[in-house]
Amino acid sequence: MQTTRKLLIYSQWNKNVFHVVKHRSTIAAPVAQCPYADVATNDHQIIANRAKKEVVTEQYLPYSQVPGPKPIPILGNTWRFFPIIGQFKISDIATMSFLLNQVWGRIVKVGGLMGRPDLLFVFDADEIEKCYRNEGQTPFRPSMPSLVKYKGELRKDFFGDLPGVVGVHGEKWKEFRSRVQKPILQLSTVRRYVKPLEQVTNDFMTRCQTQLLDENSELPNDFANEIHKWSLECIGLVALDTRLGCLDGTLDPKSEPQQIINAAQFALRNIAMLELKAPYWRWFPTPLWTRYVKNMDYFVEVCMKYISQATKRLQASGGVGGALDGEPSLIERVLKEEKNEKLATVMALDLILVGIDTISMAVCSILYQLATRPEEQEKIYQELKRNIPDKNTPLTIQLLEKNKYTKSFIKEVLRVYSTVIGNGRTLQNDTPICGYMIPKGVQVVFPNLVTGTMDEYVSDASEFKPERWIKSEDNDSNLHKFASLPYGHGSRMCLGRRFADMEMQILLAKLVRNYKLEYNHKPLNYAITFMYAPDGDLKFKMTPRVE
Incomplete structure (x- = not known):
């Protein structure tokens, strides 16, 4: 009975997050906090995981305790990508990334994927920086x-x-x-x-x-x-x-x-x-x-x-x-x-x-x-x-x-609507991340699309402000260097x-020096093909500028 209740909560939360993220046509709106997130994870460690960050110097929690969706026998978590019964669409990894962060916090394990290693999503820019800083001369990027x-x-x-x-x-x-x-x-x-x-x-x-x-x-x-x-x-x-x-x-x-x-x-x-x-x-x-x-x-x-x-x-x-x-x-x-x-x-x-x-x-x-x-x-x-x-x-x-x-406008678009939704590495050594000891061979994902729109790492993250990228004495915007890495x-x-x-x-x-560009149709949603981009016809109106 309790398990059924958790699955219903998780399913409904998945729909809510999908609705919010799917309609990010103007700006990356923060997703509302799931009131049952800690219950839905079935993992008491999520409470500590979301608490104030603590520096762990001697002991790390085991990899088995990293929160995330639980695999089922035989099918693992692969079933979540199946048509009809699955919770995620292959074409909607962006929504999945936001969902994982909202439900399970700053580190999430998606294990039990048929034919491939576990995926470990890290939504902490400080930890992402440590991973990059400590990699050797031949980092192993999860790839195709x-x-x-x-x-x-x-x-x-x-x-x-x-x-x-x-x-x-x-x-x-x-x-x-x-x-x-x-x-x-x-x-x-x-x-x-x-x-x-x-x-x-x-x-x-x-x-x-x-x-x-x-x-x-x-x-x-x-x-x-x-x-x-x-x-x-x-x-x-x-x-x-x-x-x-x-x-x-x-x-x-x-x-x-x-x-x-x-x-x-x-x-x-x-x-x-x-x-x-x-x-x-x-x-x-x-x-x-x-x-x-x-x-x-x-x-x-x-x-x-x-x-x-x-x-x-x-x-x-x-x-x-x-x-x-x-x-x-x-x-x-x-x-x-x-x-x-x-x-x-x-x-x-x-x-x-x-x-x-x-x-x-x-x-x-x-x-x-x-x-x-x-x-x-x-x-x-x-x-x-x-x-x-x-x-x-x-x-x-x-x-x-x-x-x-002009350059800052491009950077701001890539922050809010990161074309490449994430970077990643396959760990070559056992590595401490977010208080857990992560074993060699795990594929770690750094989701730019999420971290680039988190208030912890970007001032006024929900606002579209190209000026934030221009260095000046008046610009005191907080912008973590490892939150947005297109x-x-x-x-x-x-x-x-x-x-x-x-x-x-x-x-x-x-284009802009010579033409004015307009879009006078129904707003487009963003979706994943291989990249994250507007999903629909780009019927721009292009008018020559008269000076």
């Missing part, structure tokens, strides 16, 4: 067993000792990253791409204005796909040293650019389906796994083709022949320094695989927030107008740096983060 199987087993003939950085760990990851990170992260290389990326963005703006707007000056229902085209054209320029032609009119569904977009979306958006549901694909080729492999093979083929073309251009030009008009491009630098086409191919593959959907979904979110926040958009416009009086002035890195409010932290931080930041800044500068 499906991609690991593809690179390490199915296509081991191709990847061999050069598997890349995505889905790779240990010394192989360290060696590969050390060989490619200097040219990717070097500011002098990144800054050379301002002009060519601005040209891509100009082409995108022209396409929007002349080909996409309807009679109401609104962009089409599938505008998210147009953003993907812009993103792929930018990444193709950086990673493959070529213009792919994504913005050349209406793409045929069978065209190479559209197939690349489709392949990237499929590969990333089905990872959760492959890895959170029962992983039958590990033992026999399911239809989903077969299509995943086909998509990955297509990626490898495309990357090999363009890297080979870059090598030929480099040889024919005597050293410089790529997209930067006389200066060595990223790919040319890697090819010249490493003299290894396969290394450059794998690097490009990783950049494209994780870059297209990530940047595209971030831009969808940024533009939606821009269009629904006229006051903030006006501030961006006035800043751009001050710094770029003539809207036809070519952008430079110096001009981009001056636009502090690109991760440490040696496994996103390799392409500087290019991603620059691409988004260029797009906002060109």
Whole structure:
């Protein structure tokens, strides 16, 4: 009887939290405290877990006492993701993260997942910081067993000792990253791409204005796909040293650019389906796994083709022949320094695989927030107008740096609506976290989407305030450095983060300086595909500014 009551309380609480989180269309509203949270956990330790933090110096509670949803025999907690009877949707991990925090507190164990280690959610920015600070030189990031199987087993003939950085760990990851990170992260290389990326963005703006707007000056229902085209054209320029032609009119569904977009979306958006549901694909080729492999093979083929073309251009030009008009491009630098086409191919593959959907979904979110926040958009416009009086002035890195409010707007969107809902690590040693001794091998999740909107770590967390990111004597906002980490932290931080930041800044500068963006339809909810982004048609109204 008591057990039934707890399950009913838990089920009703799940519905309430789902309702609150699902409708976070304007700001991350704090979720009401569950009045029966301590009862629902069936774990008396939750009381101590939510009490004032204490420093434990000699003794830690055992891992078995970490609170969280209890697994059942055979099915463990995997049943919670089943259709109809399950409590969580694969596409709604964001809601699940808020729910776990609200019901069980600052540390939550989700164990008993078929075919994978336990997941440990940590909602404490101080503890997250300790985990990052204490990791070694080769941190193990929980990653895509499906991609690991593809690179390490199915296509081991191709990847061999050069598997890349995505889905790779240990010394192989360290060696590969050390060989490619200097040219990717070097500011002098990144800054050379301002002009060519601005040209891509100009082409995108022209396409929007002349080909996409309807009679109401609104962009089409599938505008998210147009953003993907812009993103792929930018990444193709950086990673493959070529213009792919994504913005050349209406793409045929069978065209190479559209197939690349489709392949990237499929590969990333089905990872959760492959890895959170029962992983039958590990033992026999399911239809989903077969299509995943086909998509990955297509990626490898495309990357090999363009890297080979870059090598030929480099040889024919005597050293410089790529997209930067006389200066060595990223790919040319890697090819010249490493003299290894396969290394450059794998690097490009990783950049494209994780870059297209990530940047595209971030831009969808940024533009939606821009269009629904006229006051903030006006501030961006006035800043751009001050710094770029003539809207036809070519952008430079110096001009981009001056636009502090524009950059802060992007950061604030990524705080409140973090595109990547969480980072994580697989523990390589037994580690104390939140007063518990967590054993080696557990996968720890750091949910940015939750910690970035917690009052403990961000002043006025429920308010959308880009100003909080601008350092000044008047700004006394509390902002924990480890509460919002959209690109991760440490040696496994996103390799392409500087290019991603620059691409988004260029797009906002060109768009807002020249156009006013509005959204005049029913507010959109946010949902998970592979990323956290607005769920629905982005029918923005785009009006040229008259000065």
